[in-house]
Amino acid sequence: xxxxxxxxxxxxxxxxxxxxxxxxxxxxxxxxxxxxxxxxxxxxxxxxxxxxxxxxxxxxxxxxxxxxxxxxxxxxxxxxxxxxxxxxxxxxxxxxxxxxxxxxxxxxxxxxxxxxxxxxxxxxxxxxxxxxxxxxxxxxxxxxxxxxxxxxxxxxxxxxxxxxxxxxxxxxxxxxxxxxxxxxxxxxxxxxxxxxxxxxxxxxxxxxxxxxxxxxxxxxxxxxxxxxxxxxxxxxxxxxxxxxxxxxxxxxxxxxxxxxxxxxxxxxxxxxxxxxxxxxxxxxxxxxxxxxxxxxxxxxxxxxxxxxxxxxxxxxxxxxxxxxxxxxxxxxxxxxxxxxxxxxxxxxxxxxxxxxxxxxxxxxxxxxxxxxxxxxxxxxxxxxxxxxxxxxxxxxxxxxxxxxxxxxxxxxxxxxxxxxxxxxxxxxxxxxxxxxxxxxxxx
Numbered sequence: 001x002x003x004x005x006x007x008x009x010x011x012x013x014x015x016x017x018x019x020x021x022x023x024x025x026x027x028x029x030x031x032x033x034x035x036x037x038x039x040x041x042x043x044x045x046x047x048x049x050x051x052x053x054x055x056x057x058x059x060x061x062x063x064x065x066x067x068x069x070x071x072x073x074x075x076x077x078x079x080x081x082x083x084x085x086x087x088x089x090x091x092x093x094x095x096x097x098x099x100x101x102x103x104x105x106x107x108x109x110x111x112x113x114x115x116x117x118x119x120x121x122x123x124x125x126x127x128x129x130x131x132x133x134x135x136x137x138x139x140x141x142x143x144x145x146x147x148x149x150x151x152x153x154x155x156x157x158x159x160x161x162x163x164x165x166x167x168x169x170x171x172x173x174x175x176x177x178x179x180x181x182x183x184x185x186x187x188x189x190x191x192x193x194x195x196x197x198x199x200x201x202x203x204x205x206x207x208x209x210x211x212x213x214x215x216x217x218x219x220x221x222x223x224x225x226x227x228x229x230x231x232x233x234x235x236x237x238x239x240x241x242x243x244x245x246x247x248x249x250x251x252x253x254x255x256x257x258x259x260x261x262x263x264x265x266x267x268x269x270x271x272x273x274x275x276x277x278x279x280x281x282x283x284x285x286x287x288x289x290x291x292x293x294x295x296x297x298x299x300x301x302x303x304x305x306x307x308x309x310x311x312x313x314x315x316x317x318x319x320x321x322x323x324x325x326x327x328x329x330x331x332x333x334x335x336x337x338x339x340x341x342x343x344x345x346x347x348x349x350x351x352x353x354x355x356x357x358x359x360x361x362x363x364x365x366x367x368x369x370x371x372x373x374x375x376x377x378x379x380x381x382x383x384x385x386x387x388x389x390x391x392x393x394x395x396x397x398x399x400x401x402x403x404x405x406x407x408x409x410x411x412x413x414x415x416x417x418x419x420x421x422x423x424x425x426x427x428x429x430x431x432x433x434x435x436x437x438x439x440x441x442x443x
Contacts, residue, residue, distance in 0.1 A: 044293065044295060046290075047288050047289075047290060047293055047294070047295035048295050048297070048408070050092065050095060050288045050290075050295070051286050051287075051288045051295045051296065051297045051408075052297060054083075054097050054099070054286045054288060055284060055286045055297055055299060057083045057084070057087060057089070058083045058099055058284055058286065059284065059301065059400070059401060060083075060087070061079070061080045061083040061086050061087055062080045062284075062301075062303070062401075063400040063401070065078050065079055065080055065086075066303070066400075069257075070257070072257070072277070072278045073278060073279040073282075073303050074216070074218050074255045074256065074277055074278055074279065075103075075218045075219065075254070075255035075279075076101050077253065077254050077255050078253075078255070080101075081099065081101070082099070083099060084097070094290055094291075095288055095289070095290050096288065096289040096290070097286065097287070097288050097289075098286070098287040098288075098289075099284070099285070099286055100283075100284075100285040100286075100287070101282060101283065101284060101285075102282065102283040102285070103216055103218075103219035103279050103281075103283075104208050104210060104212075104280075104281040104282060104283060104300065105208070105212050105213070105215060105216045105219075105278075105279055105280035105282070106215060106216045106218070106219030106221070106224075106279075107205070107206055107207050107208040107215060107220075107224065108121070108206060108207050108208070108215055108224060108274065109207070109208055109210065109211040109212060109215075110172060110173060110207040110208060110209060111143075111172035111173075111209075111211045111310060112211060113207070114140075115136050115137065115140045116136075118132075118135075118136035118139060118140070119132045119133055119136045120132075120227045120228070121203075121206060121207070121223075121224070121227040122135055122136060122199075122203075123227070124223050124224075124226050124227035125199055125202045125203060125206070125223055125227075126198075126199065126202075127188065127199065131188065134151055134184050135184055135185045135188055137149050137150055137151055137154065137184070138151055138153070138154035138182050138183050138184040138185045139179075139185055141154050141155075141168065142154070142168045142169055142170075142173075142178075142182045142185075143168075143169065143170070143171060143172045143173065145170045149183070149184075151183065151184050153183035153184050154182065154183035154184050154185075155183075156168065158183055159181075159183070166181070171310055171311075171312075172209070172310045173209055173310070174209065174309075174310050174312065175209070176200070176204060176209070180194075189203070202223060205221055205223075206221060206223055206227070208281070209309070210281055210307055210308065210309050211307070211308040211309070211310075212280035212281050212304070212306055212307045212308070213276060213280050213304070213306050214275050214276040215274055215275050215276070216275070216276065216277065216278060216279055216280070217238070217259065217262055217272070217275040217276070217277060218242070218256055218277060219279075220275065225238070228271055228274055228275075229270055229271040230270045230271075231269075231270070234266040234267070234269070234270050237265050237266055238265065238266065241254065241256075241265060242254045242255065255277075256277045257277060259272060259275060259276055259277050261277075262275070262277075278303075278304075279303050279304075280302070280303055280304045280306060280307060281300065281301070281302055281303065281304075281307050282300075282301050282303060283298060283299070283300050283301075284298070284299050284301055285297070285298040285299075286298075295408070295409075296408070297406070297407070297408050297409075298406070298407045298408075298409075299403050299406055300403065300405035300406070301401045301402070301403055301404075302401060302403075302404055303401060305402075307402075307404070309404070
């Protein structure tokens with residue numbers, strides 16, 4: 001009996017040890033998950049500050065380059081493609097940084113395009129002549145208060161007969177998603193499943209929803225240049241000038257500083273009426289990575305003060321709106337401001353910068369429009385001037401640029417529907433194509 005009791009005790013002890021081990025393992029697993037989540041949150045917060053600091057460095061370098069180069073920004077080849085190299089400031093140990101620049105003003109302002117220009121652009125992107133005319137007609141009818149579409153699917157009556165009736169916007173597009181509602185156009189920009197087509201993606205690379213001065217020829221795409229009347233030979237001359245490894249003359253920068261240089265290069269033929277040589281509006285994207293943690297910030301920066309965005313209208317029948325045919329506009333203008341500023345998207349952007357420092361790796365001059373605040377982005381409680389280290393406090397921030405849109409991404413990249421790689425992008429030159437604004441109506 002005694003041996004049996006001893007055996008039972010041993011079994012009970014083993015069972016208890018097993019249960020305790022399972023509970024301990026579960027406890028450690030839960031705590032490991034919570035610890036990993038907390039660590040990632042700390043990493044995201046730290047990397048977000050690193051990303052914003054890197055963005056400010058890029059803007060500081062752009063501001064200095066602009067101040068010493070005839071108050072113009074042309075192309076990343078000016079030196080802001082690698083801000084750390086220009087500034088002579090090394091990247092923090094363990095941190096990987098990548099800068100990307102997308103010149104929004106290297107596109108055509110969609111709000112200023114007339115019907116014929118839209119036809120030429122759509123034709124150059126691969127549409128047949130008749131299809132380009134139909135899509136352009138529908139888009140102009142959607143944006144103009146005085147124009148009625150000759151395409152049955154894009155008339156006011158067709159929109160009223162929809163399952164959910166609506167009216168045309170009677171103002172330029174505020175989002176490319178609006179194309180889903182425009183008769184005729186939606187059939188070319190989206191497929192049967194509602195996914196964007198190659199035409200839409202190419203179109204987005206050629207036009208901007210913002211309005212600014214002329215298009216920057218330094219960053220304009222091949223399709224855009226061809227659609228505006230340049231031929232393949234002239235395009236090749238421009239690309240050779242921009243490519244350092246080809247026919248560019250030694251000592252000549254791989255970008256155009258004045259538009260007269262383009263005319264001298266390509267000859268008298270070819271229209272340059274829509275082009276200039278500088279950046280007006282630009283996306284600056286900074287990606288920082290440390291270990292497995294990653295953060296990306298993107299800012300749409302108005303380099304010049306002539307940038308506008310289409311204003312929303314409450315009712316097309318009662319509110320004044322932009323007329324895409326006459327060129328009269330009701331738009332939001334972005335100008336240089338102090339302290340916090342509100343973007344067109346309703347997001348408040350509060351610039352914080354270290355613009356007052358001097359970079360040893362550059363020209364040795366101070367950054368343009370250096371702020372006088374003791375702590376950039378922080379408004380002192382007292383309005384009285386206080387001197388500290390030779391600087392005077394201020395209640396305003398003299399920021400050199402206007403940030404009008406902002407986005408952050410700490411997760412995995414977005415997955416988009418794959419395009420057919422066997423179908424190359426069609427780029428055609430309009431040539432002597434017809435630009436009639438009144439094609440016959442389909443029966």
